[in-house]
Amino acid sequence: MSLGVGVIGAGVMGAYHARLLRDSTGGAHLAAVCDADPSRAVQAAGEARTFSDPLALIADPGIRAVVIASPDATHAPLALACLRVGKPVLLEKPIAPTAAEGWQVVEAEVALGRRLVQMGYMRRFDGAYLEMKAAADKGLIGAPVLLHNIHRNPGAPDWFTGPMPITNSFVHEIDASRWLLGAEMVSASIHAAPGGEPLMITMETSRSEIVSSEVFINAAYGYHVHAELVGRRGTVAMAAPALALVNSDGRQGFGFPDNWVPRFAQAYRDQMQAWVRSVATGVPIGPSAWDGFCATSVAEQIARGMAQGRTQLVLPARPSLYD
Template sequence: MNLAVGVIGAGIMGTEHARILCEDTPGARLAAICDADESRARAAGRGQSQVFSDPHALIFSDKVDAVVIAAPDSTHKELALACIEAGKPVLCEKPLAVTAAEAIEVVEAEVAKGRKLVQVGYMRRFDPPYVDMRRVRESGGIGDPVILHNVHRNAVVPEWFTGAMSVTNAFVHEIDISRWLLGAEMISAQAHCGVGGDPLLVTMETDRGEIVSTEVFMNCRYGYHVHAQLVGRDGTIETAVPITTLTNASGRHEFGFPDNWVPRFRTAYANQMKAWVAAAAGGRASDGANAWDGYVTTSIAEQVVAALEMQSRVRLSLMTRPSFYD
């Protein structure tokens, strides 16, 4: 029997999740979709899914087994709490909540429920290059890690996308993937800002003394480009541009960069969905970022914003992790 999944939000990510569920997720079906724009929801659901205008009605529907939240960030906490109340597995796009205080509410609700129901959509954990980098690190293939270099470049963002949003909406991916790749926690951070607020350079130190450097460039102009290199005592490993073809024409040997993140991480999103559906259908916790990871990422992002404003290094602090997440 296929897992009946409801998707909340029919924007870029909601539509992509709906497509993956319809085309590339054995064992699941897109049972329902919700959006304030009914025509957009109907289009994303391809006329095959029940359309809701009220997200809570979708969450508590007896025709929905599990929920994907791809609605605006400000709604994530409220909707995740409703999924926990309903006892339904939820894949919530990042962030889990817009503040650390709100994220910890979700953590506390899940602990009180006694079931790990929440996965946060940090899809890089399912991206083949990053998965291979972690495998090599864990096997000792490059020796003990020393430095992790991250690059996160976006072609262009709207004028309302502020310096703080470069941290809270973009750099959060580097926070999560750095913790996951290294198997370590961040203990300090410092942020430097380029002229006009873009790009940013953020450096963090882990509890094992590793250094994490990240360039966040929201208006690089040439395309969407994410890259990472892990430096070990005995070698390095880095992501290679995920392409399938190279073009030779007009005296040039080249490939192109996409305009946004979806083409770059299309495989990661599909892998994430398959793993989440398998876990939800099997009644077990998923292997992705959990609610605690969502809290940690949001909390560190808040503290990095403070470091950026103060132009100083900050010692990162977190609440004590509940044993529930051990």
């Protein structure tokens, strides 16, 4: 039976998730959209119902699963509300603005005794990342020892300030690095270029692998995510994100996507489909609340330690629910 999904938040990401549920997700349908702005909710909902109160949506018996894409500060409280009524959640990153709040979600899930939260770290569903991981898993590059990440945005809105390049952007690299290497980060050091950007962040894993990441929010030229995983016998890197090459005006090349939505369009679609299937089968897939907590906690510790040299990263023991 088709899964009725309610989407909370009708901003860029919420509207996008709603559209995926309306148009191109098997086994599910968009049952409702909730937004404080009714016109935005209606626009994203199409023929589905609308809510202005997220708790009402969560409580509604016609809603069997929830996508949370509202502002960051609401992520944890709304996830907790879903856990209270036992409804599966696809939760946009970050899990919360602070690790402490994120930890509440982990604790609640642990108390519940089963995993209902999938974090929206969509890169784990991206073809290029998956192919990198597959290459490593097949042994094509030998034991991984080093991961290079590059995360460039063409710019950021005014409110994107303070530690947000780390807590809102670099969290993606933290999650992807933990996933690709299957290891926890234990230390980090940062260099910042003049004016504070770009950042070069060097992390070490529990197995002493190195993760070297550039984070450049105002890279101007376009949205560009790149990674190369270095092993003892070879490396695997993302290919350029080009479907077609144009020769014109003396040059050959391709255009970058404007932002993460077109770049990861297929990953978002596959993430949604995988989540719906996971809800149907009851088998968790994708990043967990624990993964969400780790990403936010590591980011928070790195942001706090920026002024000093090397920051030792500390995480609580992983609850057995996440083994």
